[in-house]
Amino acid sequence: MKILAVDIGGTHVKILSTGQKQKREIVSGPKMTARQMVSDVKKLAKGWAYDVVSLGFPGPVLHGRPVADPHNLGHGWTGFDFASAFGLPVRVINDAAMQALGSYRGGRMLFLGLGTGLGSAMIVNGIVEPMELGHLPYKKGTYEDYVGDKGLERVGKKRWRKLVKDVIERLVAATEPEDVVIGGGNLVHLNKLPKGCRAGNNANAFVGGFRMWNSAYASINRGCKKAKMSGSKNQRPRT
Secondary structure (H helix, E strand, C coil), X not given: CCEEEEEECCCEEEEEECCCCCCEEEECCCCCCHHHHHHHHHHHCCCCCCCEEEEEECCCEECCEECCCCCCCCCCCCCCCHHHHHCCCEEEEEHHHHHHHHHCCCCEEEEEEECCCEEEXXXXXXEEEEECHHHXXXXXXXXXXXXXXXXXXXXXXXXXXXXXHXXXXXXXXXXXXXXXXXXXXXXXXXXXXXXXXXXXXXXXXXXXXXHCCCHHHHHHHCCCCCCECCCCCCCCCCC
């Protein structure tokens, strides 16, 4: 089975198919609707063979469907029939959860994605739990307001790095993970990672997209919020 993994972001949509080595991407932005995304991805994937599609969606997902339009994209995502639009089986998961899935090594892991906003997910002993920590109150706004793109632009890199360190420390203290992965496009702006953290890689989103079709993740396709992963704490799930 060949899989097309689609990582939908607030600024770009990136894709990679089974057997391909080079990703492809297009600009997204506040005018991109769900229907437009599907149309653009089909054109972008021209020449690639794929049987199923994995979508990493930048917002909350419940029972395999977006439950709110993303803050940084257009409208029409909730209730949209992705399977019908692609003409293929489709599985949808929160984008941070998809990247977390591709980064997982076992145990209790917290994933935080520094990008347009603040993506977040936890995997606890193989159970994937998408989260929306970025929208929790922080100072005069939310975590996302301070460590997302707008916060970086507003306060500059030096102050932003201090805020990122503070936010990570708070979320680590609250969730008590054994492993912390920091990913996202703005990871490059950090001079060093906070103690106990390791760097993720945006390419792990594609790994996660491929893993979604492993039989161990069948609960995603049944519409469950959580997906059980196989393997012991020290064993990576097979892709």
